[in-house]
Amino acid sequence: MDSKVTTIDEAISTHVQHGDVVALQNMATQAAPMAAVRELIRQEKRGLGVVVLVGGIAVDWLSFAGVMDRLIGAAVTMEQFGLCQRYRKAVESGRVRVEELSETALNARLGAGARNLPYLPTRGLIGTDLIRQNPDNLRLVEDPFGGPAVVACRALVPDVALVHAHRVDPEGNVQYKPTTLWPDIGIFPKAARKVIVTAEEIVPSDILRRSPDRTVLPGFVVDAVVEVPYGAHPTSFFPEYRYDSDFHLAWAKVSRDDGAAQDFLDKHVLSPRSQAEYLSAAGGAAMMSRLRGEEGA
């Protein structure tokens, strides 16, 4: 099979178009494909819809930079570092439109997308305003077998899924080290038309063959493979590194102020020309060893 190995700028420019719906692996402060997110901002993508289970700093940046104009997801927060203020502001001013789903409704929409079904049902959400709010995608329907009504969740097929992994081979087979699986790897990339994988390292397939039980995504669904060490920074990527508290705190501190937030983005997103330059601006070797330290995941 041909190698899918490429650079992050090539992967994003080839596979993400303005207006696309982009599924973003993320769980508050966990495992976001941040190198890909920064590239979306650098390339000034516009009009993206972003699908998240629980979005964090990535959604805050994409809102601030004007990359996204809609969100499909269950929550957005940086947990201990507070609400995402730029996302909040963008939603409150009407610049970002939210399609809010519960976790089972999002899973059902993506599950239907993956399996080429018109919808999958859930029993969640019954009685909430979230159904009334979203008639295009959620409908209370009768159970054809005579049970109580369920909520039909319309299929969602993202244009692209962005995921970060421990290691991947050049064909795109994705493998995780022994750890928890990220909450969304189970469905996001399977529902999407295209998949871009960034990974801590690209390894020969022979390495994956030693532990095929840890391969969670087959190469045939993957379109591009990029090696990006610390590609999830400042979110955590256990067992490799923990979330960067200092970085999150620094962003939370400036994020309410337009000028200071722009300076932060200039320094950490727009100026660095490579992952090495990004890591250096974020604290370099001292930061990396701190995040891998015994406090680490």
Next chain:
Amino acid sequence: MSGKAHQDARHYTVDELMISVLSSFFEDGDQACNGMASFLPVCAFMLARLTHAPGLVWLASATGLEPRPAKVPASTLESELWSDSVMYMEQYGDFWNYAMNGRWLQKFCVGAAQLDMYGNANNSVIGADFHAPKVRLPGTAGLGDMGSLGKLLYYWNPNHSPRSLVEKVDFVSAAGYLGGGDEREDLGLTGGPQAVVTNLAVLDFEPESKRMRLRSAHRGVTVDDIRAATGFELVIPTDVPTTPEPTDDQVRLIREVIDPDGMRKREFRAS
């Protein structure tokens, strides 16, 4: 908050009282899971497991089964919390297979920005216009599911006020008893909110009307204090007991073993 005039020397703080009360809802044979920013539930589960409910099964962050963290870490949605687990559950493929099933994970302990007189919860938006809200809240996450899946819901609220306990939520992100009475049951929903533990009181729901009711007042807090801090008319019984206080042993476990770094205090606004 009020009630300070009555305050005298005591061996615990209000966060510890709330943890003690929350822990009493969880027993051997239950399975409990916590979400993000959930220090009080995590402390309560750990306390229950160290005292009256060693057989309480805990699924940390809906991810790590039966973990053994050394102490409560700075996040309740990161790997430090689920260290030394016996199993990892993946959210899509695994967790909801158990949680959507009425047999497992029957109790859920959660916070909400707004809670109304019938126990409906709002974590979505403040304001009338969903697409131009006054405040965009984090979102319903798994709560919108838990409210409709027959779970018994236990809410905590560290800042009992007319802003967080409102007559009608701006938006129902999780079903409580809806308009009260049989409305929830008529939709085919079982379970529902059981209690609300605040920094002033423990509240529950009157069985017929499903209106929120004062169950006990914390020591030093008067019924008038609670009335003034609630945005609607609570059902108030003639006899309002004092909330059971934590034992010396519970307080010691919370301070020395479970949460020596005081993460549980993060949610409380300085008064």
